[in-house]
Amino acid sequence: QKEVEQNSGPLSVPEGAIASLNCTYSDRGSQSFFWYRQYSGKSPELIMFIYSNGDKEDGRFTAQLNKASQYVSLLIRDSQPSDSATYLCAVSNQAGTALIFGKGTTLSVSS
Amino acid sequence: GAGVSQSPSNKVTEKGKDVELRCDPISGHTALYWYRQSLGQGLEFLIYFQGNSAPDKSGLPSDRFSAERTGGSVSTLTIQRTQQEDSAVYLCASGGREETQYFGPGTRLLVL
Numbered sequence: 001q002k003e004v005e006q007n008s009g010p011l012s013v014p015e016g017a018i019a020s021l022n023c024t025y026s027d028r029g030s031q032s033f034f035w036y037r038q039y040s041g042k043s044p045e046l047i048m049f050i051y052s053n054g055d056k057e058d059g060r061f062t063a064q065l066n067k068a069s070q071y072v073s074l075l076i077r078d079s080q081p082s083d084s085a086t087y088l089c090a091v092s093n094q095a096g097t098a099l100i101f102g103k104g105t106t107l108s109v110s111s
Numbered sequence: 112g113a114g115v116s117q118s119p120s121n122k123v124t125e126k127g128k129d130v131e132l133r134c135d136p137i138s139g140h141t142a143l144y145w146y147r148q149s150l151g152q153g154l155e156f157l158i159y160f161q162g163n164s165a166p167d168k169s170g171l172p173s174d175r176f177s178a179e180r181t182g183g184s185v186s187t188l189t190i191q192r193t194q195q196e197d198s199a200v201y202l203c204a205s206g207g208r209e210e211t212q213y214f215g216p217g218t219r220l221l222v223l
Binding site for chain 2 (some may be wrong): 004032034036042043044045046049051088090092095096097098099100101102103106
């Protein structure tokens, strides 16, 4: 059973702080890694994707990938109350035909 | 441009009835995926289309579930003889470059 694990949270950070979200996966054959944000009652929204080891930055978001450790993370700098949501880590299966999702980490940013 | 659209947005049905859920992907996207999300559960893959063919149906939970795609565009997910455990949000995703997937708003299905 291929799995993606995330801490459910809630992760609480004050406004302006850095939020760090972590994810581990079991399938060493996975090649593509994604972070989605999901507001309550809404569908997931793609915010970052990463394919190579190292860091990838986009605005306030940085995704980090370590394939040897089977670990993906998302850093959110200068956190805002509007960042409060559930963050889903997703990993492609080996065939590239589906994403395997973690159950998500709930982030709460207090003003 | 237009995103992924799904209809209906909500569906309430009685146990044993059949339901059809529709997905209209982003224009030009050849890949289309169906997932479902149950309360307290993660997103669960159902089926993947590339064009009109479905090379990965491994996530369909039973033979009551089927899906088709015509003209390389619109897809329909059909659930026959619905059961209460089928209640969930059914999400369609449109496949962009480099395996990115963009989700529609979902259909919230409630089986009474």
